[in-house]
Amino acid sequence: MRYLSVAEIAKKWNISERSVRNYCAHGRVQGAFLTGKTWNIPENAEKPERSNKRKEYPITLLEILQEQKASKYPGGIYHKTQIDLTYNSNHMEGSRLTHDQTRYIFETNTIGVEKEVLNVDDVIETVNHFRCIDMIIDHAKAALTEKFIKELHLTLKSGTSDSRKDWFAVGDYKKLPNEVGGMDTALPEEVAGKMKALLTAYNAKE
Template structure:
């Protein structure tokens, strides 16, 4: 999807209002953060993207607003580095962007920009890979992944599931994993997508059931990929009409 990436970067640099880049930034950040419990609405996410500030009478957590804005920067980072191989340093840099300046950034227990220091309980009562094993397993996963050019969504589902089981960070592994998914789909010439927070239960169920039913996660990915494809086509048609 080099053409798509080029289009997104061009729209970003031109600051094109209402473009695919504009809506991808807003919806990707809103949905990925909302999957993790962030309370900002889509309208607030849009306002933050457009103006860099929030005007609201309701109480908002500082970290929620900052991580939403940081996700905009993290998405720009993956656009700028689409062809870069995955590595420990790559995800450390991405994690530092996502969590930079938050309360966790100042708390050594979270080790922002570095591997977790204790295992995490995942959905379905599954314990993630131990902190001691996470570095080697992450590096091994990336070494295996970087060797090939993938075309089947089943491969991306397997990669995403493995990354989330390793859960390399104390917090933010889900968002980093979904950013990597978007990046690697583009790198491998496939249509990217993001997961709607409306599919929160479906997403968690598919991850939890992956060992017994890997097709469930692949099907979810295919559905979300189709939705993003439709959005691309609609926005391109509107752009063509307006010219």
Template sequence: MKTDLVKKLKERLLIEFSKRDRSGIYAVTSRELAYNSNKIEGSTLTENQTASLFDTGMLPVSDSAYRAKDIEEMNGHFLMFNHMLKTLDEDLSEDLIKKFHYELKSGVFEDKANGYNIGEYKARPNIAGTMQTSLPADVHRDMKELLNWYKNADKNLATLALLHTRYEKIHPFQDGNGRTGRLILYREALKHDIIPPIIHDANRMEYIEGIREYAEKGVSERMCRLLEREQVEYEKTIIFFLG
């Protein structure tokens, strides 16, 4: 039963996190989420560099310069993932989402220098590609409406696809919306005993098209199909570590 497999995954993630075990599925998952989610947003760090940063806190010697923001956001993603595990028993809320954003962005100098809100909703209008997003004055209302809908919805992959695309259309933060949104997607699947999808950078264009489909048509069928395929890939990782 896949439900039992996810329950075993949840238990193992929490055990390895509590023991600071960096040799199992906790480490692989945290690194894979951080690498792909940041890569989708333009990070220049490689998978090996991400692993080194996670395992040792250091980056290997390189002839190329490292971009400070990439390092800060990678470390921030590790912290956000840890906070997600520590609060897995909580219901999804605006306060919790803001805390995820704070963990991701509190160490990012460039965002602070730009005057971006950290751990709070955006103060300036923004767009995602060509997609218009919620105005700052409307974000609280739109997020409250989204979370009220989600609280009463059946918890399945189609619901998670719609949750994610609606969240990205709101774009509640000045920056970091995709990364917080993809962490929420993983979290809610894990919490509700659904095989979590990890969206890979290799599928970036299909992922963007899935968000665009919701923005233009109000449906999330394309996103759901992508998540189904990403579930299959992550399930292989779960089985490798948990049998």
């Protein structure tokens, strides 16, 4: 292997000789060694990154959500997404919790009410919904699968009164026919096939 001097490396990396010596002295140049007081540096050695290099901030929405989730950043888009999405989703399913109550549960993991009766399922599903959103953020880049959808349903319904009903398939497809808003839905025996077709089409999109 050919070795270069500090001066040659400084010219190659376009930095001062002092910086090269500092990198070598702190063990940041792989393969560099001293002969007396002279540094011998492999010609293919890579220039170390500056320790004070400016931090690269996330630029995509997913990266921002992931960073704010990890840092528990208050008041950002992750905070707003958790509260608004949970409130609206649960409200469509009949939850009686208000937006403020949903926010309070997310921010404090407690709920204070006076002269009001709350449905325990509404509170449990709200907390579970927060977990589901975290799961979606964590798996956002993975292909959407039946297994993951069932895991979300299991997480959402865990600990609710529905989970104690023999006929209610927590973490699985429905066992009994139903309707939504007066409209018929797929029969239980049709669900698996329709879900496979839907996921195939969804995952084929870029």
